[in-house]
Amino acid sequence: MADKNNFEVTPWDVEGNVDYRKLVEKFGTERLTDDLKERIYENADARNLYIDRDFVFSHRDMDKILKDYEEGNGFFLYTGVGPSGPMHIGHIISFKMTKWFQENFDVNVYIQFPDDEKFWTRDRSYDEVEEFAKDNLMDVAAVGFDPDKTFVFKNTEYIGNMYKAATKLAKRINNSVVSAVFGFDSSTNIGLNFYPALQLLPTFFEERRCLIPAGIDQDPYWRVQRDVAPKFNRHKAAQIHNKLVPALTGPEGKMSSSRPRDAIMLNDGPEDVRKKVMERAYSGGQVTKKEHREKGANLSVDVAYQWLKNLFLEDDKKLEEIGRKYSNGEMLTGEVKEILVDKINEFLEEHRKRRDEKGEELKEKMMYDGKLARRMWDRNIDLG
Amino acid sequence: MADKNNFEVTPWDVEGNVDYRKLVEKFGTERLTDDLKERIYENADARNLYIDRDFVFSHRDMDKILKDYEEGNGFFLYTGVGPSGPMHIGHIISFKMTKWFQENFDVNVYIQFPDDEKFWTRDRSYDEVEEFAKDNLMDVAAVGFDPDKTFVFKNTEYIGNMYKAATKLAKRINNSVVSAVFGFDSSTNIGLNFYPALQLLPTFFEERRCLIPAGIDQDPYWRVQRDVAPKFNRHKAAQIHNKLVPALTGPEGKMSSSRPRDAIMLNDGPEDVRKKVMERAYSGGQVTKKEHREKGANLSVDVAYQWLKNLFLEDDKKLEEIGRKYSNGEMLTGEVKEILVDKINEFLEEHRKRRDEKGEELKEKMMYDGKLARRMWDRNIDLG
Numbered sequence: 001m002a003d004k005n006n007f008e009v010t011p012w013d014v015e016g017n018v019d020y021r022k023l024v025e026k027f028g029t030e031r032l033t034d035d036l037k038e039r040i041y042e043n044a045d046a047r048n049l050y051i052d053r054d055f056v057f058s059h060r061d062m063d064k065i066l067k068d069y070e071e072g073n074g075f076f077l078y079t080g081v082g083p084s085g086p087m088h089i090g091h092i093i094s095f096k097m098t099k100w101f102q103e104n105f106d107v108n109v110y111i112q113f114p115d116d117e118k119f120w121t122r123d124r125s126y127d128e129v130e131e132f133a134k135d136n137l138m139d140v141a142a143v144g145f146d147p148d149k150t151f152v153f154k155n156t157e158y159i160g161n162m163y164k165a166a167t168k169l170a171k172r173i174n175n176s177v178v179s180a181v182f183g184f185d186s187s188t189n190i191g192l193n194f195y196p197a198l199q200l201l202p203t204f205f206e207e208r209r210c211l212i213p214a215g216i217d218q219d220p221y222w223r224v225q226r227d228v229a230p231k232f233n234r235h236k237a238a239q240i241h242n243k244l245v246p247a248l249t250g251p252e253g254k255m256s257s258s259r260p261r262d263a264i265m266l267n268d269g270p271e272d273v274r275k276k277v278m279e280r281a282y283s284g285g286q287v288t289k290k291e292h293r294e295k296g297a298n299l300s301v302d303v304a305y306q307w308l309k310n311l312f313l314e315d316d317k318k319l320e321e322i323g324r325k326y327s328n329g330e331m332l333t334g335e336v337k338e339i340l341v342d343k344i345n346e347f348l349e350e351h352r353k354r355r356d357e358k359g360e361e362l363k364e365k366m367m368y369d370g371k372l373a374r375r376m377w378d379r380n381i382d383l384g
Numbered sequence: 385m386a387d388k389n390n391f392e393v394t395p396w397d398v399e400g401n402v403d404y405r406k407l408v409e410k411f412g413t414e415r416l417t418d419d420l421k422e423r424i425y426e427n428a429d430a431r432n433l434y435i436d437r438d439f440v441f442s443h444r445d446m447d448k449i450l451k452d453y454e455e456g457n458g459f460f461l462y463t464g465v466g467p468s469g470p471m472h473i474g475h476i477i478s479f480k481m482t483k484w485f486q487e488n489f490d491v492n493v494y495i496q497f498p499d500d501e502k503f504w505t506r507d508r509s510y511d512e513v514e515e516f517a518k519d520n521l522m523d524v525a526a527v528g529f530d531p532d533k534t535f536v537f538k539n540t541e542y543i544g545n546m547y548k549a550a551t552k553l554a555k556r557i558n559n560s561v562v563s564a565v566f567g568f569d570s571s572t573n574i575g576l577n578f579y580p581a582l583q584l585l586p587t588f589f590e591e592r593r594c595l596i597p598a599g600i601d602q603d604p605y606w607r608v609q610r611d612v613a614p615k616f617n618r619h620k621a622a623q624i625h626n627k628l629v630p631a632l633t634g635p636e637g638k639m640s641s642s643r644p645r646d647a648i649m650l651n652d653g654p655e656d657v658r659k660k661v662m663e664r665a666y667s668g669g670q671v672t673k674k675e676h677r678e679k680g681a682n683l684s685v686d687v688a689y690q691w692l693k694n695l696f697l698e699d700d701k702k703l704e705e706i707g708r709k710y711s712n713g714e715m716l717t718g719e720v721k722e723i724l725v726d727k728i729n730e731f732l733e734e735h736r737k738r739r740d741e742k743g744e745e746l747k748e749k750m751m752y753d754g755k756l757a758r759r760m761w762d763r764n765i766d767l768g
Contacts, residue, residue, distance in 0.1 A: 116547075116548075116551045119551060119552075119555065120551065120554070120555055126548070126552075156547055156548045156551065159543060159544055159547040160543055160544025160545075160547075161544075163500075163540060163543040163544075163547070164500075164510070164540045166575075167500045167503060167504065167540065167575050168503075168510075170504070170573055170574050170575030170578070171503065171504055171573050171575055172573070173573060173574050174570065174571055174572060174573050174574065175559070175568070175569065175570045175571070175572050175573075175574060175577055176570035176571065178574055179570065184559070185559065186558065186559045186560035186563065187558055187559070187560065188558060188559050189554055189555050189556070189557060189558050189559075190554050190557050190558065190559060190562055190577055190578050190580065190581060191550075191551050191554030191555055191578065191581065193559055193574055193577055193578065194554070194574050194575065194577065194578035196574065197574060197575065
């Protein structure tokens with residue numbers, strides 16, 4: 001286990017009480033400055049909660065994305081999700097961020113389902129991976145991407161169109177690089193060891209610059225992309241990073257499907273949500289009511305408050321009020337949690353409604369029948 | 385460079401004065417006994433020069449192949465060639481052996497063109513690999529395989545049908561295995577490192593047992609297959625091994641397209657062949673004519689004699705006569721070489737005639753339109 005002062009953020013494991021300021025330094029990314037935020041909003045002609053609240057806080061080359069956009073060259077988005085279980089709130093928030101960019105910049109989105117990687121990483125059959133993928137695809141569909149400008153693909157299905165280009169990438173990435181970046185070693189199977197080539201490839205699906213909205217923990221992958229891209233005379237992928245959505249139990253590490261009790265899953269019913277938030281969400285409040293009225297809550301570690309702030313509560317005034325009253329002891333943890341429970345349930349209800357009503361149809365379009373999907377199935381990816 | 389007593393036989397490099405008896409011990413393969421040869425001939429209802437002359441000399445599980453065949457379960461053949469240059473005599477002889485089995489046992493043949501591997505192993509573009517592949521495919525077509533029972537495929541083309549099954553194989557092969565067996569290390573690119581999964585896969589194209597006719601130097605590959613096969617409840621691949629066709633310059637190492645001056649290439653004209661054999665073929669004869677008449681030739685290192693014996697001269701009596709007269713000094717090197725030149729040119733002329741007349745048509749059938757090819761394009765390889 002990682003020591004609190006010695007946090008580890010790798011694509012496969014995020015632990016420790018992550019200090020995002022240090023992380024930006026360690027990874028060498030850039031803070032999303034107020035100027036840049038304004039420029040994003042101007043071009044989007046819209047504001048964004050996650051950016052407003054500094055949940056999306058870091059980037060690489062976001063300025064170049066905006067320049068390309070301003071000059072009429074456009075860009076495209078790439079994201080993905082490994083089908084390894086039912087999806088939780090953390091997953092969907094990355095997709096919502098991606099959708100926000102698509103909606104407000106009118107650009108294409110490519111979504112990879114690395115079923116091969118999920119098969120390789122654990123003792124799991126393709127039947128299991130398939131089950132997860134089926135379910136996850138419906139959730140992704142419910143996010144509301146433009147079905148004619150979004151292409152969703154499973155690697156094992158789309159490989160025929162990608163393989164030759166992937167072999168070109170693979171030729172430029174050697175074992176020592178994937179060992180250093182992903183921690184692969186002699187016990188790693190030769191499939192997983194090859195996988196980075198497939199993960200990087202979609203950043204080259206268009207000649208334009210690629211923007212990847214993702215957790216800061218995914219940064220190492222893209223550093224390999226940024227090393228390799230110039231060798232093909234192609235753009236380094238830009239990224240815009242969100243913080244990790246903490247587990248309910250506190251700011252130690254990231255929400256994970258493998259700990260569903262401490263995560264809000266997209267299929268949690270209203271009572272599940274209430275129970276989890278009430279019982280599991282780490283509180284910054286004091287132990288006794290009396291003590292709490294005196295000292296108030298520590299907002300920075302309070303999961304309910306942080307979730308409201310980063311993810312759910314659009315109303316600035318209300319957030320300010322909650323923050324003030326909670327930190328001075330006027331509000332109790334239970335009251336703040338009630339607000340969060342309502343917000344989450346509202347969010348999930350809408351999500352499930354879209355999933356049930358539109359999921360199947362949108363999924364088919366994004367995978368096979370939509371405009372972009374049809375174009376993608378008709379072409380072989382080319383890397384020159 | 386390898387010391388003569390310390391020969392190295394790896395898939396990428398064969399050097400040294402190979403001692404085949406030691407090799408059988410070192411690799412743990414079995415000698416092809418006279419009993420087994422007879423059993424092959426009985427089932428084939430035909431004899432074979434390479435087996436007769438002990439050029440094909442070693443095997444794994446050939447007895448099981450025959451048992452399967454005798455019991456009506458059949459088997460299938462798998463071979464391949466990496467498109468890395470024009471083909472030489474050594475290449476075509478493996479194919480001729482394969483064809484002999486197909487012809488006399490009436491079984492399917494699968495031929496892999498690992499264009500991906502050849503792209504990965506050297507500083508070579510796909511355009512170059514493509515050029516070689518085009519040319520090599522015509523030579524393979526000229527061998528005369530049954531075009532309805534032979535499937536020839538390039539990996540980058542057929543990958544869509546193979547990938548998912550290959551990922552299952554890959555999951556069972558880790559980096560330390562490919563490092564030990566193929567000598568891959570930290571500088572190896574992640575593509576080549578993955579390639580063994582694709583090379584092994586065709587051994588599972590049918591549920592029946594697979595027979596691989598190949599140079600003894602290819603054995604390491606198949607040991608990985610034999611380790612992995614039981615995990616899928618599938619047959620270990622059987623093999624029948626030929627000796628390496630030596631370069632003209634002598635029994636030190638194997639003929640290679642990268643040293644065309646010391647190889648007989650399939651596109652060498654009659655005068656090229658004459659010139660190469662006369663000037664380059666290593667002689668076991670003595671330096672002066674006088675000395676030669678006295679001491680005679682050392683047949684075991686004489687390339688012309690060895691080629692006649694192992695590859696070209698069907699007539700046992702004539703071979704015996706040449707051997708006797710050459711080793712006692714009655715015949716001179718030049719005379720033996722003349723016989724070889726004629727044999728090679730006869731062989732090449734026939735080959736080129738078939739290539740020119742039938743190559744294009746047979747190639748298309750074996751790759752796309754023949755019965756087996758059509759069946760293969762319609763299926764996804766399944767590994768359970």
